[in-house]
Amino acid sequence: MDNNLNKKLIIRPRRAALGKTAVVSVRLSEDTIKRLDAITTQTGHSRNELIQLCVEFGLENLEIKDD
Numbered sequence: 001m002d003n004n005l006n007k008k009l010i011i012r013p014r015r016a017a018l019g020k021t022a023v024v025s026v027r028l029s030e031d032t033i034k035r036l037d038a039i040t041t042q043t044g045h046s047r048n049e050l051i052q053l054c055v056e057f058g059l060e061n062l063e064i065k066d067d
Contacts, residue, residue, distance in 0.1 A: 009057040011043045011050070026051075 028036075033047075040047050 007061055009054060011039065011045065011053065 036047055036050055039045070040050055043050070045053070
């Protein structure tokens, strides 16, 4: 079994700003936005903070396989 399948992104209460950032535009499905907004309501994180956490988690747990 692939260990990455068991990993979870744990969302904790808001923290201080992460420092220097850049603006990036991304298109998401309406369903994905609804899911993000539900989590922002639950956690107090902004949509931007949540997306950043998800991207960081994905990059840290990404594995590229050559087939």
